[in-house]
Amino acid sequence: MATSLKAEARTGRTKGDRNRLRAEGKVPGVVYGKKVTQTPIAIDQKELLALLKTNPHAVIDMDIPQFGKQPVMINEVQRDALSRQLLHVDFHQINMDEPVQTTVRLEYIGDPEGVKVGGILQIQHHEIEIRCLPQRIPSSVEVDVSGLEIGQSMLVSELKLPEGVEVKTDAHDVLATILTPQKEAEPEEEAPAAQEGNAAEKAEV
Secondary structure (H helix, E strand, O other), X not given: OOOEEEOEEOOOOOHHXXXXXXXXOEEEEEEEOOOOOOEEXXXXXXXXXXHHHHOOOOOEEEEEOOOEEEEEEEEEEXXXXXXXXXXXXXXXXXXXXXXXXXEEEEEEEOOOHHHHOOOEEEEOOOEEEEEEOHHHOOOEEEEEOOOOOOOOEEEHHHOOOOOOOEEOOOOOOEEEEEEOOOOOOOXXXXXXXXXXXXXXXXXXX
């Protein structure tokens, strides 16, 4: 596993304890699973932010107090609504021989034919749900839109997924569409100044 995190034991359960951890640059959290009883932990904030930025759905090799190294995945991240500061994170311990359902990022590639002639590429999905063994989770799935003409769409069912990866998003969902370019509205013709003047004179009479 390329991704790893070290969890620290967390004893304080009060709001003040959690705030003190955040002030020290750590994020309070919990990890649970079949082999791990619900365990309060703390994670280095910088390491967690880097993981969330690069691959938030990765399988993580976590060193957990009392349980040693275990494969886990992020289940939920809580942030402050205004500041977006990390408040809490939940990790789920998984088994490498059992399939998991997760989200994977879509990477759109190619220059659509429809865009070359003035069309507009509209992307509907940036992620899809998949199910597979943890070691088969791809970092991303490529979506080649180079062949799309104006008015055409790419569906989930047309994705080429790696072997052993099952898509769980509705097969009929539209991933991307090439829209017809909108015509610019023609400016209304202004009435000649002379006619405007005559209309004003008539109105006065």
